[in-house]
Amino acid sequence: MDALHDPQIRVMALHALEYCERLFYLEEVEEIRLADADVFAGRSLHLDLALENALEKSEVDLSCETLGLVGRADIIKKSNGEWIPFEHKKGASRAVDNAHHAWPPDSLQVVAYAMLLETKFGLPVSEGRIRYHRDNVTVRVAVDFDARQRVLSAAARARLLRSSPNRPPVADNDRLCLHCSLSPVCLPEEDRIARNKNWSPIRLFPPDREGRAIHVTSHSAVIRRSNDQLTIQVKDADDLHFSSNEIDSLILHGYPQITTQALHHCAYNGIPVHWISAGGRYVAGLLAGAGSVQRRLRQFKALSSPALCIDLSRRTARAKAESQLRYMLRATAPHQDRPRPCVLAANSIRACVKDMSNAASLDEIRGCEGAAARAYFDIFPELIKNRAPAEMLPDGRTRRPPQDRFNALLSFGYSLLYQSTLTAIVAVGLDPAVGYFHTPRSSAYPLVMDLMDLFRVALWDIPLLGSVNRLQWDPAADFNVTNAKVWLSASGRKKAIALYESRLEEKWKHPILDYSLSYYRTIELEVRLLEKEWAGEPGLFARGRLR
Template structure:
C-alpha cells in the first residue's frame, strides 16, 4: 500500500509512511468495507507475505489458482481506467501495487508469475496486468525511492497533476492549493481545508466534579450527584478548570482517541496538557533548523508583529468610525508609527519595543472607549493577578486562547517549545505565545468589549475580589466560556486564500501556513487582518 501511495504522489507517501499522518475519510471507509465483503474463495484470501530481499511486506486481497498458476487479485472500490478504444487498464498506482504483491508471491512459491488482476467494484470490471521485467524493475525502483524518502527530513513537492489532490484524504494537511497560490499566483483555488471543527470542546468548570468513562461516553458527575453523559466521538478536546477529577480510565480512553485534556486553575491560569505527543520527528527537525536561524526568526517576528499591530489599529479605527477621533488621535498616530517602524526593526528587542508602544496606546484607547462602563471599564492592562473585572475577563479568555493555540500546534505536529518571537522565560510555550498574537483582538478583545457594552456581566455574581485582586467566579467562568466558544464558531473569509472558515479552524490553518514558511512556500502566514 505504501508503494501505491508513492506512485500516486510522493508527498502522500511521505506524509503517511514517514511522518505517520493518516486521515480516514469516507473513501477510505468505503475501501475498508469493500475488503470486508470480499467473498471467501477456496483459494487464499488476505494472504500476508514478507520479503527481506525486496524489503517489503503486504497482504494480498485474494490469491486464486487459474490454469495451474497462482494469480494475485487486488480489489479497488473505484472505476477502472478505460482507454479510448474501450480497453480496461489498471491505474498506475494500482498496477505497481499488484505487481509488488506478485513479486512477493514469486519469492514465496519460488516460481515466475506472468499475470495479476485488479478488480474495480464501481463498474464491475477487471483489468489484467502483465508481469514482465519492465514492471518488475519499476517495483524495485519504487522500493529504492521509498527508502531514499524515508531517510530524508524534507517533504517532497506537491503533485504536478492537480486532479490527484481532489481525491486525496490528506489534502487538508498538505494544503496543495495554498502552495499553488504562492507558486503560480492563482486567484481562485479549490478548497480542501475543512471550514469548521468536527467535535466540541468540553469544558468542566464546576469544582468537585468527576469525569469518568462510561462505555463510549464520558460521565460528568458533580458533588450533588447530578450526572451528564457526553459521547466521546463528539469531543474534540477537554478543558478542566479548577478542582475537577479525571479518572485513569477516562484519561486512557481520551489518549486512545486522540483527545487532549487541558488543565487550568480556577482563575484561568494554564497548567498543562495530557495528550499523545509522539511522532512528528521530521516536522520537528525542519522546525528546529528554521528556529536556530536568527535572521529567519526576525523575519517571521516582523510579519507577526505587523499583523498584531495592524489588527489593533484597525479595531480602534472601526470603533471610532462614527465618533470623534480627536481624543484618540495621539494613540492612533503612535500605532501607525509603530506599524511602520516595526517592519524595519533590526532585532527582536527593537521589535518588542514598538509592539509595547502599540499595546500601551491600544489599551489606553480601549479605556477611553469603555469609560462610561464604570467599574467594568478597561483601565489599561494588568495581570498576574488581574486587579479589576475587565482584566479578569481578558486574562481568563487569553488562557483559553493559549490552550487552543497549543492544541493546534500539537495537532499539526510541531514543537511548541521552539518559537521565533517569544523567548522561553517561563513555563509557557514560546510558539503558542507567538501564535496567540494573531488572534488576541479577534477572539478575545472584541468579545470582551462587546460583552461590556452589552452589560452582560454582573459585578456581584460574576467576580470574586480579594484585596486588590480580582477573578471570575464560577458563574463568570461559565459565561466567559460560552462567549468565547460562540465567537470561535463565527466565520470569516481569509483575505488572501479566499475561502471562509471558522475562527476555530483558522488557528490550525495558521500553524500549517507557518510550517510552509520554512518549507520553501512562504507568503501566507499571518496575512489575515480584521476588516
C-alpha cells in the first residue's frame, strides 16, 4: 500500500463511518473536526483512565500495513495468555430485551483494535470489551468471522468514499444528528427542509458566537503573547489579557504593533487577525487554514459555470434590493405620509427587482442592482429626521474617499462587515478569491463582496441610520474633515465599532428556516448554504429577507 497516496485509515474514522458516512467524509476527507462538550468529556474520561491504569498498557498505538488501519486503543490487558482490547465510552450501552449490547460503531471499533493487536503480537484475539460508564456495565464483543468481515468491508467503503469528490447525503435517521459535533457544518436539518417544505426543523446550528472580537484602536498599542493569552499593552494604561478561547477575531485599526509570537499564537489557535487603516479601509487579514482541497475544487468547478453564476447573482441582487425596499418602506410608514421621493425610489427599486428576474447576463444583473442601489442611497436624507445636524446628511453615495460624514461612517461599517464576511468564508473552507457576481478588479476578494450584499442593509445601514436619528454622533469630535476627504476620529471609530458589534449580537428569526440566531452566526450560515448550492443540496441560499 502506498502510504503517501493511500494512507492508513484511522480506526476512529471507521467508528464515524459506521455512525454516519457523511460524518466520516467531513472528518477524514474535508478534515473538519469540531470538539463539542461531549468530545471534551470523552477526552477527560480517557485522561483519567490513563492515570488510573498506570500499571496496564493504556493508549497503545497500533497499525498494520496489510489491513491499512492505524489507531490507538484505550487500554489493553492480558488475561489467560490472551490480549484483550478495552474501549471506554462515557455514554450508556444499547439496551435490547433488558440486556446490554454494544452499539454498532463501538463494536466495529473494538474489533478493529483486536485485529491490529493480532498483527502486533502474532497471537489470536477472540474478544474485545467495551466499558459504558453511564450505566456502569462492560459488554463483551466476539471477534469472530462476521465481525472481522464488517471491519474489512468498512475499510473498503472508507477508501471508496475517500477517493470521491462528493459528500454523501445526510443520514436518513435524523436522530443521529442531534448529538453530532459536526451538525453546524453538515446542516442536516436545513437540507431536509430544502427537500421537504413541510419538514419542521430542529435548530442544530449554534445561535450565538462563541468568542468576541477584540478591536485595537490605539496606535501605540502592542499585542504580545503571554502563555496561552494575548496581552495588549498601551502606554499609561493597564495591560489587558485575553485567553485564546474567548477571542473570536483580532482587528487592528491604524498602526498597533503585534509581535511574531502573538501572530503565531493566533494562527495556531485559529484566531483571524485583520488590519483596517485609520481611514477605515480594509488592508489585509491573516486567516489560518487553507481549507479542504476537495471543497475548493468543488467551488472552482461550480463557479466556472456561467449558468450557476447568473442564478446566484440574480438571487443575491434580488435579496439586496428587496431588503433595501422593505427597509425604506418600513422607515417611511405610514403610506399616506410617505415623501414623494421615497415613493418614486420604491417604484424604481420594484422595477429593478422585476428586471433582475428576466436578466440573462451578469452585466444586466449588475445594471439592475446598480440602479436599485442609486435609488436607495438617494433617499437616505429622507430617512434622517429633521433634528439631526445638517453635517450628518449624505450627499449621495461617495467612497474612496468619502466626501461627507455619513459616507465616512457607511464606508467604515462596510469595512467591518468585510472582515466579518471574510472570516466566515475562510472558516467554512471556501476560497474568497473565487466569486460569482463581482468583477475581480481590485484588492477586494470577489466572493466577500458577493456575500456582503446580503447583509449591508441589516448589519449596517439600519443601525447607522438609527444612530444618526438618535443623535449619537458629534459632527466635530467624531470626524476628521479636509477638503479632499472625511474619515472617523478615534472617538468616532470606537462608537462605530461598538454599534457594529452590538448589531452582530442581535438575533433575528430566519423566515425560511424558522429559527432564531445572531446576525454574526447568520453570516456563517449563509456561506454554508451557498456551499450547498454546488454540493447537491441547493435551495436555501439568499432567501432571508427583512420582515
